[in-house]
Amino acid sequence: MDKTATRTRIQTKNRQAILDAGLAVFSQQGFRGATLDQIAKAAGLSRPNLLYYFPSKEAIHVVLLAGLLDTWLDPLRALDAGGNPVDEVLAYVRRKLELSRDFPRESRLFANEILQGAPRIGAALSGELKELVDEKAAVIRGWAAAGQIAEVDPYHLIFSIWAMTQHYADFDVQVHAVLGPERADPYPSAGAYLDTLFRSLLTPRNVT
Amino acid sequence: MDKTATRTRIQTKNRQAILDAGLAVFSQQGFRGATLDQIAKAAGLSRPNLLYYFPSKEAIHVVLLAGLLDTWLDPLRALDAGGNPVDEVLAYVRRKLELSRDFPRESRLFANEILQGAPRIGAALSGELKELVDEKAAVIRGWAAAGQIAEVDPYHLIFSIWAMTQHYADFDVQVHAVLGPERADPYPSAGAYLDTLFRSLLTPRNVT
DNA sequence: GTCTATAGAAGGATAGAC
DNA sequence: GTCTATCCTTCTATAGAC
Numbered sequence: 001m002d003k004t005a006t007r008t009r010i011q012t013k014n015r016q017a018i019l020d021a022g023l024a025v026f027s028q029q030g031f032r033g034a035t036l037d038q039i040a041k042a043a044g045l046s047r048p049n050l051l052y053y054f055p056s057k058e059a060i061h062v063v064l065l066a067g068l069l070d071t072w073l074d075p076l077r078a079l080d081a082g083g084n085p086v087d088e089v090l091a092y093v094r095r096k097l098e099l100s101r102d103f104p105r106e107s108r109l110f111a112n113e114i115l116q117g118a119p120r121i122g123a124a125l126s127g128e129l130k131e132l133v134d135e136k137a138a139v140i141r142g143w144a145a146a147g148q149i150a151e152v153d154p155y156h157l158i159f160s161i162w163a164m165t166q167h168y169a170d171f172d173v174q175v176h177a178v179l180g181p182e183r184a185d186p187y188p189s190a191g192a193y194l195d196t197l198f199r200s201l202l203t204p205r206n207v208t
Numbered sequence: 209m210d211k212t213a214t215r216t217r218i219q220t221k222n223r224q225a226i227l228d229a230g231l232a233v234f235s236q237q238g239f240r241g242a243t244l245d246q247i248a249k250a251a252g253l254s255r256p257n258l259l260y261y262f263p264s265k266e267a268i269h270v271v272l273l274a275g276l277l278d279t280w281l282d283p284l285r286a287l288d289a290g291g292n293p294v295d296e297v298l299a300y301v302r303r304k305l306e307l308s309r310d311f312p313r314e315s316r317l318f319a320n321e322i323l324q325g326a327p328r329i330g331a332a333l334s335g336e337l338k339e340l341v342d343e344k345a346a347v348i349r350g351w352a353a354a355g356q357i358a359e360v361d362p363y364h365l366i367f368s369i370w371a372m373t374q375h376y377a378d379f380d381v382q383v384h385a386v387l388g389p390e391r392a393d394p395y396p397s398a399g400a401y402l403d404t405l406f407r408s409l410l411t412p413r414n415v416t
Numbered sequence: 417g418t419c420t421a422t423a424g425a426a427g428g429a430t431a432g433a434c
Numbered sequence: 435g436t437c438t439a440t441c442c443t444t445c446t447a448t449a450g451a452c
Contacts, residue, residue, distance in 0.1 A: 010435080114382050
């Protein structure tokens with residue numbers, strides 16, 4: 001039996017409203033900084049009613065974090081050892097940037113969790129995440145050894161892709177403050193810039 | 209009269225201990241997530257005694273944030289329009305990375321403030337910060353127009369430098385989880401990587 | 417300057433009527 | 435399923451003794 005199948009329409013709707021509100025509040029205030037009042041208000045429910053759907057504040061946070069890492073890593077999983085090396089990396093950058101554009105709150109939720117020392121997903125970082133990165137780092141190292149891309153540290157390459165793409169979601173306020181109102185949407189130009197940046201890094205030259 | 213001159217030795221010492229403790233707690237928990245108890249305990253004082261030195265929780269936070277942006281921007285201010293373009297940018301990257309290595313808590317304090325929507329330094333972002341970045345962006349644009357560096361969007365160039373250098377402080381936990389215990393200090397290799405990355409981006413080639 | 421005691425507000429969670 | 439009322443804890447801040 002699928003648990004969701006036993007839910008009425010109004011249950012599904014309210015659960016979803018709470019998760020959406022929780023995402024908004026937790027991603028901005030962090031777990032400790034968020035209050036049930038803020039979440040309830042954003043969800044359009046009373047505080048006790050909210051607790052009818054979730055047993056505790058933490059339960060909401062846990063549901064939000066679960067699966068987040070998965071979504072976040074899907075683009076890296078898609079990196080194909082059999083594809084064209086430069087294209088594969090650039091496609092990864094592009095997909096990661098799209099995630100920041102389309103799911104900025106999820107990105108900030110993740111950032112908050114890491115800033116607070118990853119109390120809830122620390123294990124997944126040194127487990128799942130490390131394994132996947134090790135695997136893909138080996139792929140990238142192989143491409144470099146074969147002369148298909150320039151010699152780079154694959155770990156720092158991946159870190160730099162994460163840092164730069166997530167920056168547009170996490171530091172959104174700063175980006176907009178600096179660019180001013182004339183350049184309201186930074187994503188098109190950011191995409192072009194990152195494409196140029198990583199292409200110039202990876203394209204092999206001066207092969208001896 | 210310098211206010212600090214009128215303080216006794218014990219006042220100076222305790223004030224400093226509180227600010228240091230506040231930095232540790234605020235940078236990890238954010239403003240709302242931090243409690244006076246945590247700060248007092250970290251400073252080795254009782255809670256009422258802490259409030260003898262600072263009138264409120266917010267007062268501690270304000271002192272910590274004041275001057276933070278200044279320190280953060282000093283390396284950018286040092287970018288010299290008269291210097292060698294590529295060297296100037298690479299020196300900026302290096303200095304910014306050193307800041308992350310030497311003051312990771314300050315970096316995380318800043319990250320928390322931005323994630324929360326920059327309630328206390330939003331004005332400085334669209335004022336001071338934007339002005340400085342506009343000025344330096346014009347310098348970089350000039351270098352590109354003169355063919356001294358490759359054509360790049362100067363704003364995204366600066367964003368990418370911020371993102372990648374601060375990443376090692378802000379996402380420290382994740383970086384260490386992925387690299388594992390064997391590579392405890394990521395900074396030497398990060399410095400080399402970033403040097404290569406921005407050198408390959410900026411070095412002009414295929415001049416037509 | 418530091419402590420104990422405590423006020424007063426806010427926050428998480430539960431009880432029970434409807 | 436939703437509400438009012440309420441309990442209990444945590445939190446910021448103050449009072450006042452020492």
